[in-house]
Amino acid sequence: MMRFDPFREIEELTQRMDRAFGGAVNSQTARLAPPVDVHEDEQGLELTLDLPGVQPDDIQIEAENQTLTVQAQRRYNRQEGRTAHxxxxxxxxFSRTFSVPAKYDLTKVEADFDHGTLTIRVPRSEAAQKRTVNVRSGGQLNAPKTVDAGQGQPGEPQPQIGSQDQPG
Structure with missing residues (x-):
């Protein structure tokens, strides 16, 4: 007589589901989706992905049309005479695609791979860099002001293009 083992039943059910739906044992259908951290500062974007067990030669990064795509492969090493339990x-x-705003320069993307961590840096474009603008008042130079291209200062009204008719 066999004793009822709920954990064995769950394990057998999991194995049957994996076989039915092409579980992770089949390296042709397995898909990885590693987590990503995305940070932004004045220099640009930094994306960090954990890719343990991936070789640097198995990583491909493509940048075009404001889209950054990361593809990689983690290979399963099957050995003769060895049973996987x-x-x-x-x-x-896997393949992850990120939409990158136009204020970042995809022609200058840099990537580092160290101890299973892929770090991708996307710098701000020259047009989106903060710059100092000298303001003149009555022909005299006042203190310079720093502005961010494409954005006004917080709390300032945005300039309107076009005209509005006021009732007279």
Whole structure:
């Protein structure tokens, strides 16, 4: 007589579901979606992805049309004469695509891969850099003001293009 083991039943059900829907054991259908951290500062964007077990040669980064795409592959190493009793880590390929605002320069993307962490830096474009503008008043130079291209200062009304008719 066999004792009822709920954990064994759950494990068998999980294995049947993996086989039915192409679980992570099949490296051709497995999809990885590693988490990403996205930070922004005055220099630009920084995206950080964890890619443990991925070789640098298996990473491809494409940047075009305000889109940044990261593709990578984590290979499963099958060995003859060795039986896998459990394969829980994800293997296969993945692709993540990020929409990047026009104020960033995709022609100057830099990437570093260190100890399984991919760091991608996208600098601000020259047109979006903060710059100092000298303001003249009555022909005299006043204190310079720093403005961010494409944005007004917080709390300031935005300039309107066109005209509005006022009832007279």
């Amino acid at each position: 459990r394969v829980e880590r994800a293997y296969g390929t």
